[in-house]
Amino acid sequence: MRARKTETELRQEQIxxxxxxxxxxxxxxxxxxxxxxxRVGIVPSALYRHFKGKDDVLDGVLALLERRLLRNVTQVRKQTPDALSRLRLLLMKQAQMLSENRGIPxxxxxxxxxxxxxxxKAKVAEIMQSHLSRIQKIIEEGQQKGAIREDVAPTTASVMFLGMILPAAVLGNLTEGGFDLIAHVEKAWPVFVRCIATNNKSQS
Amino acid sequence: MRARKTETELRQEQIxxxxxxxxxxxxxxxxxxxxxxxRVGIVPSALYRHFKGKDDVLDGVLALLERRLLRNVTQVRKQTPDALSRLRLLLMKQAQMLSENRGIPxxxxxxxxxxxxxxxKAKVAEIMQSHLSRIQKIIEEGQQKGAIREDVAPTTASVMFLGMILPAAVLGNLTEGGFDLIAHVEKAWPVFVRCIATNNKSQS
DNA sequence: CTATATTGTGAACAGTGAATCACAATTCTT
DNA sequence: AAGAATTGTGATTCACTGTTCACAATATAG
Known part of the structure; x- marks a missing residue:
């Protein structure tokens, strides 16, 4: 059966x-x-109408990942001004994203x-570091407003923030859903808050 | 040039x-x-004298990883009886191991x-979970002795413990040494302690 | 020292997957 | 509706890699 002719832009997204x-x-x-x-429903050689080659496709996947990470952070920034709330929201969004799309790790x-x-490789590193620096920025703003302790280095905190979700995502992958990512994150969050929040603020 | 004839057992380790x-x-x-x-200094076909195939070699690598993880924990248990000290030591050992052998992640x-x-895949999952349960056990013992808070689930804490080192190791990999794994771990540790330790104990 | 088992070698085989190309079908333009 | 541009197809090529096999060299046993 012949696939319907579809414009390149759409096909690229599909691919x-x-x-x-x-x-x-x-x-x-x-x-x-x-x-x-x-999966797209075309023949292998047709793919080369829309991408130069496999490498090109991989670059596309990377770009998609980059957009999604950025989008999550910007959405969160809009939803609330509080640093801790932002981090919590971001954590949930990430967990959601990773449990839906387990390929990302x-x-x-x-x-x-x-x-x-x-x-x-440099591109992947850049994506990760950009993402980390966005988290870092949220933390720094939280420190200025007194919600987050001054004695934790923002860099360290941001990497630890990643650490809340990343190993869990890997475990979820390995056990193919035998590990509940969302549940873990919800338990880990209050523990993490105790690491970085100033004591004068209580978090439910 | 011809490689020197070497007994299978040694060759297997080399491979x-x-x-x-x-x-x-x-x-x-x-x-x-x-x-x-x-790398071993033999010809590809010679490898089949010592391993059934590539899969067999991979199984060997996995077994090696398993042994090393177990060894680290048992060593740490011998070195100190205190739960927090054990975790700290283990963290450092892991950091050392991961920075020396970046292939492990x-x-x-x-x-x-x-x-x-x-x-x-199940084997890898089992290795990770065994390792986690060992960490978990250390934490539970710490809770019984009152060094670690009762209100953090040992499972959660053990995964978070992994989270202290794992994203850092990945970053170290991505940036090829541009991220100091050991330094991060040393900064992260006191922060992590605040998450799980009871307040009546001060950790330098 | 000789026989036997073990290990190493080179060549050849087979399967896989990426990439190319001439040609066919479809959509768009005018 | 006719021609041009775009997209899809099948066959083919090419490189790579795991694996096997007959044979050679080397270590070990008796």
Missing amino acids: VAAALDMISAEGVHALSIVGIAE HIVFSDGIYTGHPER | VAAALDMISAEGVHALSIVGIAE HIVFSDGIYTGHPER
Whole structure:
């Protein structure tokens, strides 16, 4: 059966989405042009009408990840001005995102996406560091307003914030849902708050 | 040049070590029989005298990882009876281990090691969970002795403990040493202690 | 020292997956 | 509606990698 002719822009989105899905399901290592094409409903060679090659697709996936991370933070900033609330909201959003799309940790951790591609490795590093610096900024603002202790380095705190969700996401992956990511995050949050919040503020 | 004839047992160790080195350097994705053979100093086909195939080698790497994780915990248990001190020591050992052997996170995270091998994925999950339950046990003992707060679930605390080191290790990997793992861990530790320790105990 | 088992070697095989290309079908333009 | 541009298809090529096998070299046993 012949696939319906579809404009490149839409196909590109479909292809990147299919790639991300495939990574979520089977990992970066199992990502293949054939597999992507099947999911999109076209023939492998047709994919080359829309992307220069596999590398190009991977770059697209990376760009998607970057947009999503940025979007989460900006949304959270709009929803509340309080630093701790922002962090809590962000944590929940991340947990949601990671439990829906389990491929994301693979993108960051799995080497398969950047072995032999130093520039892409640098790109991944840049994405992570940008994300961290956004978290860091929220923390710094919280310190200025007195909600967050001054004696914790914002950098350290931001990495620890990641640490609340990242190992949990990996466990969720490994056990294929045998580990409840959301539940963990909800338990971990009050503990984390005690690490960084000033005592004069109580958090339910 | 011909490689010296060496008994299987020794060769197996060499091969597993070479595989781990290779993973550290270039990632699981770049792990190849040819590469391993080169590092060991034999020809690819000779490797099959000592391992049934690539899968067998990967199982060997996993077993090595398992032994090392277990060893760290047992060593720490011998060195001190105090729960918080044990955790601190363990944290440092892990940091040391991860900064020396950067391939380890890849083994756990990279899908390349278990795509299409459900049994190996289960094995990795088991290794991680065993390790977590050991940490958990230390925490529970600390709670009984009153050093660790009762209101933090040991499971949550153990995952958070992992979270102190794991994202840092990944960042270290991504930036190729641009992120000081040891330094982060030393800063994060006192913050973490505040999360879980009872207030009546002060930790320098 | 000789026989046997063990280990190493090179060549060849097979499967996989990315990429290319000429050609066909479809959509868009005018 | 006719021509041009775009998109889809199937066949094919190419490189890579894991694996096997007959044979050679080396260590070990009796």
